[in-house]
Amino acid sequence: MSGSGDQGARCLLLSLLLLASWETGSGQVHYSVPEEAKHGTFVGRIAQDLGLELTELVPRLFRVASEDYGDLLEVNLQNGILFVNSRIDREELCGRSAECSIHLEVVVERPLQVFHVEVEVKDINDNPPVFSLKEQKLLISESKQPDSRFPLEGASDADVGENALLTYSLSQNEFFSLELPTNSKQTNRLSLALKKSLDREKTPEISLLLTAADGGKPALTGTVQLYVHVLDTNDNDPEFEQSEYKVKLMENAASETFVIKLNATDRDEGINGEVTYSMLSVKPGGKPLFTIDETNGEVRVNGTLDYEKTKLYEIAVQATDKGNPPMAGHCTVWVEILDANDNAPEVTVTSLSLPVPEDTQPSTVIALISVADRDSGVNGQVICYLTPKIPFKITSTFKNYYSLVLDSALDRESVANYELVVTARDLGSPSLSATATLSVEVADVNDNAPTFAQPEYTVFVKENNPPGCHIFTVSARDLDAQENALVSYSLVERRVGERALSSYVSVHAESGKVFALQPLDHEELELLQFQVSARDAGVPPLSSNVTLQVFVLDENDNAPLLLPPGVGGGGGAVNQLVSRSVGAGHVVAKVRAVDADSGYNAWLSYELQPAGDGARSPFRVGLYTGEISTTRNLDEVDEPRQLLLVLVKDHGEPALVTTATVQLSLVDNGQASKISSRMSIEAAESKLALVDVNVYLIIAICAVSSLLVLTLLLYTALRCSAPPTESACAPAKPVLVCPSAVGSWLYSQQRRQRVCSGEGPPKTDLMAFSPSLPPGLDREDGGERQEAGSNYHGPVSSIDSLYVEV
Incomplete structure (x- = not known):
């Protein structure tokens, strides 16, 4: 090309540089640029023309894609200007075609949008004849x-x-x-x-x-x-x-x-x-x-x-x-x-938003698909469809451009991955087609809480277990994946009597193994009921609970205990006067004992230890009553002092035995009457003294109760004057605390205040319990600790229960 030709070409290029124009129509933006334009030549303000803010280009992953023309054009993400990136040769692009355009796809995500831009390449006189x-x-x-x-x-x-x-x-x-x-x-x-x-x-x-x-x-x-x-x-x-x-x-x-x-x-x-x-x-x-x-x-x-x-x-x-x-x-x-239909359609996936969260809303665009057919006329007309029938569909966006759209809700737990086949078929005869396979992975969302196989488990543990022993394993299954399915376990903390639940048991956070932290005592705690929570690692986390009922099984670890002398007419060392005139079968004394165990382990039997000299004793003991009675009429030849050894034995394996000593003094009828009169006088004096003590005790209880009523009334008045809170409306229940040692007095007092508008005065419940009672007395007094097969022989307290409501 001559020097004058170069100068003319430069003039032509300068005159065309700022002639790039755009117009919108049918969803497109049009520009024009002369061929052979230098790198950096201005084409158009593409961001402004598409209605996009400059500040959102980078966060929304603004990009320009062109399937056939590589990187001829580029966009400056700082100012949103489309410029020439590399040499454009119109003759290489379009040959001798009268029209020559570069089709660009502008893709922005979050949310996904697609724009189509046509850049017309203007011919310059750069080729001589x-x-x-x-x-x-x-x-x-x-x-x-x-x-x-x-x-x-x-x-x-x-x-x-x-x-x-x-x-x-x-x-x-x-x-x-x-x-x-x-x-x-x-x-x-x-x-x-x-x-x-x-x-x-x-x-x-x-x-x-x-x-x-x-x-x-x-x-x-x-x-x-x-x-x-x-x-x-x-x-x-x-x-x-x-x-x-x-x-x-x-x-x-x-x-x-x-x-x-x-x-x-x-x-x-x-x-x-x-x-x-x-x-x-x-x-x-x-x-x-x-x-x-x-x-x-x-x-x-x-x-x-x-x-x-x-x-x-x-x-x-x-x-x-x-x-x-x-x-x-x-x-x-x-x-x-x-033209012959010799070119099959071409399917191209230009953008994918993968993986797809399972909570994605229907109508969300998942991928962009473009099809092309180099044939002309009906041979170049293409239809596009999706197989098989799945929760996706294809919608046409512009000419041969389609969007893969979510058609219905997803559930990763049902289907975690979809293999989609996009088929493009032309209308030629015979028709040609092409396919593209898309693998759409469904991303997990934490929408499933951990679940247990059953809502409640019953566990049986023998008492006196070693500390730290494994008693049960809970297991929960989470249908989610990865961290959403990572389950950890913990106790639902609560109070067991006066102690925290965590002092009795613990659960391993990863394995779900439940351990007993200390030896359990059936006599102290027969049933330990608590909940274990399973929680996943999702955001936000989901959890569920399972109830464990741990029954502490009794072992024969308590020997029979003799009641003190004078309580209920019997005792560990009994001294009793017996008249020689009593006949056979007369009850002369009674041995009473209790066993802190339960069931067969607390079923007591009594038997008389044979005398060491081999002589037959005129007395016998009831097998289950402990009553000592005569087997025959007493004679003058019988020893005036009879020393009996009574073996008290439970039915445990192995059985535990306690020995009671009973000393019987044989006296004549006159002497027995005097001793009986003296004992009657002493008993009367003892009863008078007991009445005096009871009077003082009643006076003290009334005084304390009056003071308590006055305090509660004052407290209620102060609370009712303040606005009610949720904690003030919680229901109050008396709590039963079982005795830890037989023969001791235990009480449980729980005070809960209820100050709510329109609900009556607050209550304080005081419940006092006697030791474990025999089955008959237990039923008469409304007790709650009756066990089948137990035989309790013990004293009955003069005051079985006391319930004071203030």
């Missing part, structure tokens, strides 16, 4: 008459429009002038017109320079050297039936496919009338896609035709006779290529 040959040789007979025409091979220009509009000029000479084509088809073939008859003897050869100039500003030119050889007379040229032939051919025509048979005739005779055929050129590109038989003029396919590359071929054919000099005739064959 080019002749296919550096020189052309013409054989012209000297017998040719003036005004004869001789076709020339024209030039081609890779530009389009005005820049490809060629004009020709011929160097000054006296024989020839240049004539432009006048036929209806606008071709670039030229002709030399003979202005003056030739004389081979004077001018055997003429050299001409043919110049082609395009319509650009400034214009670019190309030249070819023409050599005209003047031949001796062979005055008839071969002539074709037509100057132009038109043929239609399918693009899938195989090699050697017949195209057309040409026929040229020469009116000369002999060798001057024999014609041979040859091709001058095949346009565009000059590729040898066709051949011609030089003898019969048959034109056949010699390569692979492609409608998508070239739709029309121009074949220049020359018929030459064998005269001396030879003469030539010319014609043009136009081969129109017809």
Whole structure:
């Protein structure tokens, strides 16, 4: 390109730099940019034109994608300007197509949006006209008459429009002038017109320079050297039936496919009338896609035709006779290529939002899909659909662009991954199709709480277990995944009597194993009921509880305990006076004992230890009553002092035994009456003393109760004057505390205040419990500790229970 041409190109480029314009329509933005623009050339304010804020470009992952044109254009994320990133050659992109555009997809996410931008590439005059040959040789007979025409091979220009509009000029000479084509088809073939008859003897050869100039500003030119050889007379040229032939051919025509048979005739005779055929050129590109038989003029396919590359071929054919000099005739064959459905659709996934959370709302765009078919007409029309039937669907967004949209709710626990097959099928006959497989993973959301196999478990543990022993394992299952399914266990803390639950048991956070932290005592705690919580590691975490009922099984770890003498008429060492006049079967004494165990372990039996001298004792003991009675009438020969050893034995395995000593003094009837009178007087005095003590005790209890009532009334008045709270409305229940040692007095006092509007006065409940009672007495007094098979022989307190409500 000349210096003046470079300067003109620069001027043209500068004049076009700021002509990039845009318009919206059908969801598109249009710009234009000249080809060969330098790096950084301004194209348009794409962010502003799309209605996007500059500050949201980076957070929303603004990006520009182009399937076919790489990185020719780029966007500055700081100012939202679309600029030229690399060299744009319009001829490489679009060839000789009149329209040339770059299609861009602008994708922003969070939420996902897609914009379509068309950037038209304007042609500049950067390609000069080019002749296919550096020189052309013409054989012209000297017998040719003036005004004869001789076709020339024209030039081609890779530009389009005005820049490809060629004009020709011929160097000054006296024989020839240049004539432009006048036929209806606008071709670039030229002709030399003979202005003056030739004389081979004077001018055997003429050299001409043919110049082609395009319509650009400034214009670019190309030249070819023409050599005209003047031949001796062979005055008839071969002539074709037509100057132009038109043929239609399918693009899938195989090699050697017949195209057309040409026929040229020469009116000369002999060798001057024999014609041979040859091709001058095949346009565009000059590729040898066709051949011609030089003898019969048959034109056949010699390569692979492609409608998508070239739709029309121009074949220049020359018929030459064998005269001396030879003469030539010319014609043009136009081969129109017809489209065949030989291109399957192409499916491209341009954007994926994966994995998809299972709580994603329907109608959310999951992926962007584009389809293309290089065929034309109905062969290039494509439909797109999705298989199989799944909770997704495809919606058309623009031309051959689709969105993969969530159609219904997802549940990862049901289906964790979907294999989608996107099928694109054209409307040609036969139809062609293409598929693309998408793997859509469903991301877990913490929507499932841990669950236990059953809501409650019953566990049996023997008492006196070693500290830290494993008593049970809880296990919860979480249907979620990863950290959402990572379950940890903990106790639901509460009070057990006066102590915290965590002092009795613990649970391992990871394995769910429940351990007893200390030896359990059935006599202290028969049932330990508590809850274990299973909590996952999701955000927010979910949890559920399971109830454990731990029954402490009794072991025979308590020997029978003798009640003190004088309590209930019996004791560990009993001294009793027995009249010698009593008959057989008379009860003279009674041994009473209790066992802190339960069930068979607390079922007591009594038996008399045989005397050491082998003599048969006149007394026996009831097996289950402990009553000592006579087996016969007492005689004078019986020893006045009888020492009996009573074995008290439980039914445990192994059985535990306690020995009671009973001393019986045998006396006559008179002596027995005196002793009985004295004992009656002492008993009466003892009862009077007991009455005096009870009076003082009643007075003390009344005084304390009055003080307590006054305090509660004052407290209630103060609380009712203040606004009520939730904790003040909690229900109050008395708490039962079981005795830890047999024979001791235990009490449980729990005070709860209820101060609520319209609910009556607050209450304080005081409950006092006697030791464990025999089954009969227990039922009479409304007790709650009756056990099947237990036999309790112990004293009955004069005051079994006391309930004071204030």
